[in-house]
Amino acid sequence: MSGAIRIYIPRDAAALAVGANAVAQAVQEEARRRGIDIELIRNGSRGLLWLETLAEVATPQGRVAFGPVEPEDVASLFDAGWHEGRQTHPLCQGLTEEIPYLKRQQRLTFARVGITDPLSLSDYQAHGGYAGLERALTMPAAQIVAEVTESGLRGRGGAAFPTGIKWQTVLNTTAAQKYIACNADEGDSGTFSDRMLMEGDPYTLIEGMTIAGIAVGATYGYIYLRAEYPHAASALNQALENARAAGWLGQDIRGSGLAFDLEVRIGAGAYICGEETSMLESLEGKRGLVRAKPPLPAIQGLFGQPTVINNVISLATVPIILAKGAAHYRDFGMGRSMGTLPFQLAGNVKHGGLVELAFGVTLRELLFDFGGGSASGRPLRAAQVGGPLGAYLPSTQWDVPLDYEAYIAISAMVGHGGIVAFDDSVDMAAMAEYAMEFCAVESCGKCTPCRIGAVRGTEVIQKIRQNHQREQQVHLLRDLCDTMLSGSLCALGGMTPYPVLSALDHFPEDFGLDAPARATH
Amino acid sequence: MHIPVSRPASPSAGPEAQQALRQALDAYSGQPGNLLPILHELQRCLGCIPDSVVPSLAQALQLSRAEIHGVISFYPLFRTEPAAPTVLEICRAESCQAMGAQALIAHARQRLGCDFHENSRDGQVTLEPVYCLGLCAQSPAVMVNGEAHARMTPAKLDRLLAAGEEQA
Numbered sequence: 001m002s003g004a005i006r007i008y009i010p011r012d013a014a015a016l017a018v019g020a021n022a023v024a025q026a027v028q029e030e031a032r033r034r035g036i037d038i039e040l041i042r043n044g045s046r047g048l049l050w051l052e053t054l055a056e057v058a059t060p061q062g063r064v065a066f067g068p069v070e071p072e073d074v075a076s077l078f079d080a081g082w083h084e085g086r087q088t089h090p091l092c093q094g095l096t097e098e099i100p101y102l103k104r105q106q107r108l109t110f111a112r113v114g115i116t117d118p119l120s121l122s123d124y125q126a127h128g129g130y131a132g133l134e135r136a137l138t139m140p141a142a143q144i145v146a147e148v149t150e151s152g153l154r155g156r157g158g159a160a161f162p163t164g165i166k167w168q169t170v171l172n173t174t175a176a177q178k179y180i181a182c183n184a185d186e187g188d189s190g191t192f193s194d195r196m197l198m199e200g201d202p203y204t205l206i207e208g209m210t211i212a213g214i215a216v217g218a219t220y221g222y223i224y225l226r227a228e229y230p231h232a233a234s235a236l237n238q239a240l241e242n243a244r245a246a247g248w249l250g251q252d253i254r255g256s257g258l259a260f261d262l263e264v265r266i267g268a269g270a271y272i273c274g275e276e277t278s279m280l281e282s283l284e285g286k287r288g289l290v291r292a293k294p295p296l297p298a299i300q301g302l303f304g305q306p307t308v309i310n311n312v313i314s315l316a317t318v319p320i321i322l323a324k325g326a327a328h329y330r331d332f333g334m335g336r337s338m339g340t341l342p343f344q345l346a347g348n349v350k351h352g353g354l355v356e357l358a359f360g361v362t363l364r365e366l367l368f369d370f371g372g373g374s375a376s377g378r379p380l381r382a383a384q385v386g387g388p389l390g391a392y393l394p395s396t397q398w399d400v401p402l403d404y405e406a407y408i409a410i411s412a413m414v415g416h417g418g419i420v421a422f423d424d425s426v427d428m429a430a431m432a433e434y435a436m437e438f439c440a441v442e443s444c445g446k447c448t449p450c451r452i453g454a455v456r457g458t459e460v461i462q463k464i465r466q467n468h469q470r471e472q473q474v475h476l477l478r479d480l481c482d483t484m485l486s487g488s489l490c491a492l493g494g495m496t497p498y499p500v501l502s503a504l505d506h507f508p509e510d511f512g513l514d515a516p517a518r519a520t521h
Numbered sequence: 522m523h524i525p526v527s528r529p530a531s532p533s534a535g536p537e538a539q540q541a542l543r544q545a546l547d548a549y550s551g552q553p554g555n556l557l558p559i560l561h562e563l564q565r566c567l568g569c570i571p572d573s574v575v576p577s578l579a580q581a582l583q584l585s586r587a588e589i590h591g592v593i594s595f596y597p598l599f600r601t602e603p604a605a606p607t608v609l610e611i612c613r614a615e616s617c618q619a620m621g622a623q624a625l626i627a628h629a630r631q632r633l634g635c636d637f638h639e640n641s642r643d644g645q646v647t648l649e650p651v652y653c654l655g656l657c658a659q660s661p662a663v664m665v666n667g668e669a670h671a672r673m674t675p676a677k678l679d680r681l682l683a684a685g686e687e688q689a
Contacts, residue, residue, distance in 0.1 A: 013656065014655075014671065052659070191657065192655040228653065228655065265557065266557070270596050270597060283554050284554040285557055286556070286592060288595060303553060347657065353658050421619065431615070
């Protein structure tokens with residue numbers, strides 16, 4: 001290696017949104033001005049998002065982190081000798097790997113994110129990339145599926161359906177054409193792990209989809225990506241081109257005689273298209289109306305063909321399962337929630353970011369040990385887990401382990417692992433009203449309880465807040481939620497009652513109801 | 522769901538629109554389910570999907586005009602009228618609300634003199650809601666002409682809009 005000093009500045013949207021490009025430019029200009037030879041690498045984000053823009057300098061001891069860096073800090077960083085490995089600048093966070101927030105994580109799916117150059121295939125392979133596919137290429141299809149089943153991997157998009165069982169159904173179904181459809185329509189507030197993975201390590205997703213393809217006999221795949229993620233789109237498209245050129249995609253993958261290729265399709269702002277059957281409709285070029293099941297998409301999915309539909313994180317976890325074996329992955333976690341989940345700490349927390357940990361961690365540990373409490377300095381009051389269709393949890397529930405079954409037992413859901421924290425200035429009745437309003441805005445319109453119910457639900461909550469026949473309206477709201485729960489085809493109508501009822505049950509005082517009169521379910 | 526305002530269709534698409542349509546159809550011909558990519562390409566070239574291209578598009582894809590219209594009107598991002606030079610999207614989702622999005626939205630409405638899905642008084646800015654930009658650990662977030670900005674405050678938003686005006 002030459003004498004150039006390696007400096008890493010993320011290209012992740014979270015860094016770009018706080019000025020990472022300006023920092024990168026300032027670093028290059030300052031280095032040139034001082035005659036210092038640097039090699040600037042635009043990596044993914046480490047996920048310590050309160051420190052973005054987080055710049056790192058490679059030293060013999062390891063990478064040293066500095067953040068949050070603004071362009072005007074750059075001259076003083078050079079003055080303080082950051083490029084010589086000195087750690088005296090006030091923005092210095094020490095060795096990146098030793099930062100407790102990162103050191104205490106169990107990064108499996110995110111093992112490479114933030115470390116490698118996301119678009120460099122050689123970097124990817126130098127850090128264990130494509131080891132999973134190489135092993136898969138030596139295995140019979142049924143054995144690949146068995147390995148995924150044994151790993152205990154469950155759908156990380158939120159539904160937590162066992163991935164291996166879904167794959168087995170597609171494998172067992174005979175058809176001339178099968179598909180792999182990756183759901184990258186990450187529309188839930190408080191979630192950004194799909195985005196970070198696609199921007200920070202796109203080959204992992206491509207590798208996971210390729211393994212899925214050879215496992216079930218599918219030769220083509222789609223990544224359905226939301227339009228709000230333009231940087232993920234360009235990273236994926238560039239990575240696809242590189243993977244094709246290197247023979248990792250195409251008619252004959254690395255001389256195996258097996259074919260697989262895929263493309264990125266961009267959505268157009270409809271939240272409902274994150275629902276799997278609505279996504280299929282959208283991929284087919286139609287309105288994103290939810291389909292009734294059965295038929296299961298695994299039997300009759302995209303264009304009527306057997307289709308594996310998995311979330312980004314599920315598919316991106318497959319390579320490490322194949323590379324290290326099912327047992328390695330299964331040994332993390334608890335009960336029937338095996339492996340790790342990349343939790344996302346968002347909203348009113350001091351240290352928001354990505355925390356990949358084995359299942360079983362508690363909300364309290366995440367909010368305080370990692371999150372550092374509220375960003376505002378006020379006491380935290382509520383946390384919504386699992387996106388806009390997830391329940392609001394009061395502090396009395398923050399010690400329940402994050403495990404799919406344990407959360408179901410308290411009428412909540414782990415979902416995609418997004419956690420949004422609120423301080424004590426939140427009006428939970430307003431949040432309940434927003435949940436209904438969101439459902440009304442985003443409903444595809446197919447099921448009446450969702451299409452009309454959400455509009456009526458918004459009105460009913462408004463009446464409760466204005467104290468118009470409050471007691472009767474509360475009764476009506478519960479009745480309406482019951483109808484939505486049982487009368488909707490998909491999770492939008494079927495789960496909007498979760499945030500609404502959890503707000504009502506746990507925070508009745510915000511609805512003008514007596515706190516002691518709270519319901520007990 | 523954002524429902525675009527319908528206006529009387531112009532009798533036929535102009536040469537620019539026809540050219541864009543040919544380009545979009547060529548780029549995605551033969552790909553199954555290619556309507557969304559084609560609509561994205563049209564909007565990229567023309568700034569919107571004018572009603573006047575719908576008949577030719579329907580014919581080329583062997584779909585009915587109603588089917589095409591149904592798709593355009595279903596997706597909030599497709600517009601049938603061009604937006605103002607600056608499109609400001611403010612995230613309304615929970616995480617941004619936890620960090621002051623409501624105050625930011627109130628500020629933007631007041632400054633621009635318009636509500637969501639409308640153009641500012643001076644016609645320079647289109648204000649749109651967005652439901653999550655995936656920057657939830659750095660809320661609140663906005664997008665200005667496709668570029669995201671996080672940890673937003675009313676003062677920073679004013680500076681962003683002023684910078685946009687200078688560029689325009």
